[in-house]
Amino acid sequence: MLLLRKRLLAGLAALLIALSSGSIPAAADVPIGVIVNGLKVAFADAQPYVDINNRTMVPLRIIVQKLGATLQWQSNGRIEIKYGQRSVALRLNSLQAVVNGKRITLDTSAVQVEGRTMVPLRFISEGLGAKVRWDSEAYTVLITDEVFAKSSPNLDAWGRLIRTERLPGNTGEWAYVLEDVSNSAYIMGYRKQINPASPRMPASEAFQNPNFNRENLDQWVKRIRNYYDLVFSVDYRTIDPSTWAESFRPYMNSSSLDSITRVQYAEWVQNNGIRLEGWAEPEPSMTYMQDGKYMMRTMVRFRVLEADADYGTLLDTFQASYEVKLKIGVWYRGYADIVLSTNVSGDPWPHYGVELHDHLFFTPVGSIQEEVGEQL
Incomplete structure (x- = not known):
């Protein structure tokens, strides 16, 4: 009886949360793959998903790290990302952002899902000067920056980097x-x-x-x-x-x-x-x-x-x-x-x-x- 009561309470809580935060959609059933500069990203918990505005949302911190950018949280809730001479600034639940000093309006906002800040992938990547390509057959987003593209990387058919050093014995x-x-x-x-x-x-x-x-x-x-x-x-x-x-x-x-x-x-x-x-x-x-x-x-x-x-x-x-x-x-x-x-x-x-x-x-x-x- 106690277990049944706990389940009923959990279900009611989930319903109330869903009704109060309908702007935060559930993750896609099959996770979207993300490859940054030839390396597939392993997301530990929060998975990429497509939101109600048809935008791919990804955990902010790991994408910033994979691109080699820096992330700063300001005291007023402002998020600032810097990569070389480029910068992107935005706030949670706001459609307003600043890219390289220019104010723009987004069509979907950054949100928090289970303690993780999720941001629109294409906006963040392109704002930092990276190219974004959607591989529909592999259900994967490929992100490449200018430095990586100019290095003439050895990639496989799925855009992943082939290793030539530290190889296994077989x-x-x-x-x-x-x-x-x-x-x-x-x-x-x-x-x-x-x-x-x-x-x-x-x-x-x-x-x-x-x-x-x-x-x-x-x-x-x-x-x-x-x-x-x-x-x-x-x-x-x-x-x-x-x-x-x-x-x-x-x-x-x-x-x-x-x-x-x-x-x-x-x-x-x-x-x-x-x-x-x-x-x-x-x-x-x-x-x-x-x-x-x-x-x-x-x-x-x-x-x-x-x-x-x-x-x-x-x-x-x-x-x-x-x-x-x-x-x-x-x-x-x-x-x-x-x-x-x-x-x-x-x-x-x-x-x-x-x-x-x-x-x-x-x-x-x-x-x-x-x-x-x-x-x-």
Whole structure:
């Protein structure tokens, strides 16, 4: 009864907050990627989102740091950003700003969301002299300043910087090594082979196939991201078991959709007050073939916000043949090799989807760990 009362009070509080601050929208389900000067930005908590004015909002401090600018908070609530000879000044919840001494009117204002100052990305970046480009296929914003552009950087097809120094010992197994991905992600080992007699095709070999192009790989990335958006966005207050189970269909190998198991899990969510949040960031350049299927290494970050059950809180652990207990309020982060397969013949490349019963904790075991100090 006490737990039910707490839930009702929490729901009422959330409703009152939403009604009183309707100008602050919720974050997009699948986070927007941001690449600054060839380096993908890892947002620790507050994620970029598109606001009601169709403007991409990002955490101010981390973007300023990535561009190498300086940030100052004035006593009157004024925010001032300086980058070389350029400057941008604005205030929270105000449409008035000053760019390089010239007063302008914005079409959306800086706001605070869960203690983080969120600002319109294009306005801040261009005000500091950087170029901004939207990559719709990768759902990513690319920001480059003049100094970086003139350095003739070695970028991959997604605009990310390729590393040529401090390389991992197994560099030859990969198509290339990214500057913003740690060596530990490259050397952590592969998913266990079902058929050891069948040789693994490393990414360096797989990428020699012309079908390993951006068009196909972007489709695979979208399916993984949307698949795990469904996995990590469950909420006992809103989930509808049959609708939720069928929502996976566009992102999976359709012949392997296990609707019964997913309906059972959704009912488990309802009955045990389970609520999650998290996201997946696939690395298309880290794709290899094994056991006749493709594996795309993917960084995941998630946490259990609320649950009455001690086990089965994640679809992954609900389906597994062993018990994994996840702590409530603790962020988990790590890499998993997500299996992609298809039953389509002829031209199968655009049709690969997430494989039935894929498990984060199998791929490989031990990569996904608790983040120290990240708790509710």
